[in-house]
Amino acid sequence: MVSISGIILLFIVLLNVVIAKHAFTVNTTWYWALLVTLPLLMLAIFYSRQKKRYTNNKVVRKKYVDDKLLPVKQQHIQSFLN
Numbered sequence: 001m002v003s004i005s006g007i008i009l010l011f012i013v014l015l016n017v018v019i020a021k022h023a024f025t026v027n028t029t030w031y032w033a034l035l036v037t038l039p040l041l042m043l044a045i046f047y048s049r050q051k052k053r054y055t056n057n058k059v060v061r062k063k064y065v066d067d068k069l070l071p072v073k074q075q076h077i078q079s080f081l082n
Helices: 006-024 030-080
Strands: none
Touching: 006 030
C-alpha cells in the first residue's frame, strides 16, 4: 500500500525534475521556482523519515510489550491465584 506522503514526495521530486529541465533547456528564469520547490522537497523527505521512524518505534515497542511484559504479568497472576 502506498502512503499519501509517498505520493506527495514523488510528485515534488517530479516537479523539481521538470522545473530543472525546463530551466536548463528553455528559460533560465525558471530556476527561481526551485527556491520554492526544493525546500518543499526537503520538508517532505523529513516528514516521511519521521513518520517511518515513529511507525518502526511503535512496532518495536508493541513487540517488546508482548514478548517481555505480558509473560511477567501472567506469572504474577498465576502466583497470586496459587
